[in-house]
Amino acid sequence: MTAGRGRRYERMHLSDMKGYTPGTQPGAASIKLNTNENPFPPSPKVMAALANVSARALQRYPDPIASGFREAAANLHHVPLDQIIATNGGDELLRLALTTYVDPGRAIGVVTPGYGVYSVLSHIHQAPLSPVPLQEDWTLPSSATDQWNDDGAQLVILTNPHAPSGTLFPFDVVERVAANFSGVLLIDEAYVDFVEPALRYDTTALASRYPNILLLRTLSKGYSLAGIRLAYGLGCSKLIAPMLEKTKDSYNIDAIAQQLGRVALEDRAYACLCWQQVLQERRRLTSGLEELGFKVERSQANFVLASPPRHSPSNARELKDKLQDRDIYTRWFDEQELHDRLRISIGTSDENIALLTALRDLTCAASEAESDWQSGEHYT
Incomplete structure (x- = not known):
């Protein structure tokens, strides 16, 4: 008899767990609007730095605490170096937050719907979720903090701008949670670079005022560097020190990511130009979808x-499949609150025109005679 035949080796509570399902990764020629990447390339200075990576940098272990990158982040936010930790993507910071701040069996506060990784990490860590459903207008119920405290949550994760709606929680709402929640408030700001200038507010100032706030920033979206997996956390030194000194992996950021990330943060001017283009395309795409009869949430993200x-012959899932047949990829979620919606990443002008053209054909828009997507007049 073969040893171990039929035996399960994973921990018991993982046996029936469903892991996170990433967006489909199509070929390079496809129109990929399903994983919220930045449609514009990284800074030319970043690409020059990549070309100049030395053999020695690959031969040696990297700086274990990513000092150069952390200094760039600290300078950007005008905070001391000990208030910054570099992580292997935003997901590592989420995992570190659970490992560092949450005892197994204690709750984690989240809003629903939300980023699927939160529930996966909570299951792995054996920390139950305390979910608060957002209201129909995507606002946070005033009772949310009371529920999280009553459930004994040690960590709340609040995505702001929210995903998948793209809406922004106002400053006073975030501050109220920070002031009244008894644990750590992790604000996942993966999409913060795409907030309209008139609506932006300084969460770094909040983090300096409330020692229980931990900010998550990533270079995947705003700096077009999803491929190198680099993010950072910002909070008071009391929050950062345990992760930096105890719970993170020994060499969690590779040498290439450290070097490119530092250059990207230092060339913020280029990134800002890309953000402005994304905002322009988001406005145009929103307008185009609404003219086709779609209901579009007021997004402050890059999606x-x-x-x-109502007149569409296809529901959201069917539209996703039909678009995919045309080599255009969007995201549909098999969740009750999201069944009738598509999440669409902001693409380039040409990609957005192609999407709108396809949707016009697929939904048989009543105002077909007035549509001008083929000519691209909305993008002049």
């Missing part, structure tokens, strides 16, 4: 959440 028009 929109849209419901098909």
Whole structure:
């Protein structure tokens, strides 16, 4: 008899767990609007730095605490170096937060719907979720903090701007949670670079005022560096020190990512130009979808959440499949609150025109005679 035949080796509570399902990764020629990447390339200075990576940098272990990158982040936010930790993507910071701040069996506060990785990490850590459903207008119920405290949550994760709606929680709402929650408030700001200038506020100032706030920033979205997996956390030194000194991996950021990330943060001017272009395309895409009869949530991220028009012969899932047949990839979620919606990443002008053209054909828009997507007049 073969040893171990039929035996399960994973921990018991993982046996029936469903892991996170990433967005489909199509070929390079496809129009990829399903994973919220930045449609514009990284800074030319970043690409020059990549070309100049030395053999020695690959031969040796990297700086274990990513000092150069952390200094760039600290300078950007005008905070001391000991308030910054570099992580292997935003997901590592989430995992570190659970490992460092949450005892197994204690709750984690989240809002629903939300980023699927939160529930996966909570299951792995054996920390139950304390979910608060957002209201129909995507606002946070005033009772949310009371529920999290009553459930004994040690950590709350608040995505702001929210995903998948793209809406922004106002400053006073975030501050109220920080002031009244008894544990650590992790604000996942993966999409913060795409907030309209008139709506932006300084969460770094909040983090300096409330020692229980931990900010998550990533270079995947705003700096077009999803491929190198680099993010950082910002908070008071009391929050950062345990992760930096105890719970993170020994060499969690590779040498190439450290070097490119530092250059990207230092060339913020280029990134800002890209953000402005994303905002322009988001406005145009939103307008185009609404003219086709879609209901579009007011997004402050690099994606929109849209419901098909009533006259559409296809529901959201069917539209996703039909778009994919045309080599255009969007995201549909098999969740009750999201069944009738598509999440669409902001693409380049040409990609957005192609999407709108396809949707016009697929939804049989009543105002077909007035549509001008083929000519691209909305993008002049």
